Amino acid sequence: xxxxxVTEPEQRVAIPNVVAHLRAxxxxxxxxxxxxxxxxxxxxxxxxxxxxxxxxxxxxxxLLLISSRAMAQSAGLTFNASASALASAFWPGPLTLxxxxxxxxLPDALRGVEGGIAVRHTSHxxxxxxxxxxxxxxxxxxxxxxxxxxxxxxxxxxxSFRAAVDAGQLLVLDGGVLGNVPPSTVLDCTGPIPxxxxxGAIPVGELRGAVGSLAP
Numbered sequence: 757x758x759x760x761x762v763t764e765p766e767q768r769v770a771i772p773n774v775v776a777h778l779r780a781x782x783x784x785x786x787x788x789x790x791x792x793x794x795x796x797x798x799x800x801x802x803x804x805x806x807x808x809x810x811x812x813x814x815x816x817x818x819l820l821l822i823s824s825r826a827m828a829q830s831a832g833l834t835f836n837a838s839a840s841a842l843a844s845a846f847w848p849g850p851l852t853l854x855x856x857x858x859x860x861x862l863p864d865a866l867r868g869v870e871g872g873i874a875v876r877h878t879s880h881x882x883x884x885x886x887x888x889x890x891x892x893x894x895x896x897x898x899x900x901x902x903x904x905x906x907x908x909x910x911x912x913x914x915x916s917f918r919a920a921v922d923a924g925q926l927l928v929l930d931g932g933v934l935g936n937v938p939p940s941t942v943l944d945c946t947g948p949i950p951x952x953x954x955x956g957a958i959p960v961g962e963l964r965g966a967v968g969s970l971a972p
Contacts (some may be wrong), residue, residue, distance in 0.1 A: 757921070758910060761787065761929035767882035770929060771889050777927045778890060783809055783920065785899050785913055786886075787931025788821070789879045790850050790939050790957060791906040792899035792913055794926075795821070798892060803865045809920055811901055817866050819852055819874035819942075820893035823884045827893060828875050833857040838970040839945035845966040847877035848884060850940040850957035866895075872946040882931070898939070909933035943972060 759773065760766040778784060783805055784795045794810060796802030798820060807814060822828050825835070825843055834857040835843060842853060854872035866873045875893065878884050887894050898906040899913050907913035910930045920926035941956035941963070950972045952960065963971035 757924065758914065758928040758930050761882055761931045764882075767885065771882075771886050774886055774927060774929065775890050778894075781805070782924070783926045784894070784929065785910070785917070785926055786883055786929040787880060787934060788883060788896070790937045791934060792908075792910070792931075793821075793896040794899045794917075795894045795896050797890075798862055798866065798895050800863050800865065802895060803863055805925075806895060806897065809917065809926065810897060812897070813902070814865075817868045817874065818895045818897045819876060820862075820866065821878045821883065821887055821896050822875055822893050823877070823888040825877065827887070828855065828877075831858055831893065832861040833873060833875060836945060836948060838948065838950045838967070841967040841970040842943065842945070842950065842963070843877070846958060846963075848879035849877070850879070850937075852876040852940045852942040852954075854942065854944045854946055854953065856946045870944050870946050872944065874942065876940055880931075882929075906939075908936075 759770040761770050778797050796806045833855040839853050852874050854874045856872050858873050900906045910928050938957045941958040942954040944951040944953050952972045
């Protein structure tokens with residue numbers, strides 16, 4: 757099923773259906789401020805289904821979308837001085853921070869090799885509202901098969917995952933065709949000095965201009 761998700765009225769109508777679908781164990785394809793994503797509840801079952809849907813090798817972590825810094829903290833994730841300054845300067849927005857913590861509250865499958873869990877406070881207003889209504893972070897990975905470019909709109913996305921859509925496993929939110937926007941910048945904030953994991957939408961110069969020595 758595909759639901760329109762461009763205007764505020766469309767988003768208000770769709771969100772209760774999406775929340776029910778996710779809580780029933782379903783998967784979601786949705787727009788973000790960068791590219792279309794695939795997601796689930798942050799549970800071992802949800803992550804397993806997402807890995808199988810995407811055909812992704814096990815052991816590669818997913819990130820979490822949150823609707824507030826408090827949501828990350830309630831899941832046991834912690835912010836050091838650098839992470840706190842970066843979040844204050846660039847959230848909501850296309851900055852992903854890898855944070856320590858979350859043991860016993862979030863699945864270990866979310867944890868990367870550096871030992872942290874990647875989170876982003878999304879600036880897509882509809883998805884932020886969805887995550888707030890869900891009351892828990894939403895997992896996220898780009899909506900493509902491994903090695904393929906991310907889908908700019910739902911037509912190619914549905915073609916790539918037709919079987920899951922037809923089976924009712926994958927619900928698709930149509931947020932229109934997204935612009936050619938780089939993916940989020942990813943910083944490892946598990947130590948006192950942040951490290952660049954992936955260059956993206958926010959250049960290093962902009963990070964340093966905002967938070968000085970607390971940026972990589």
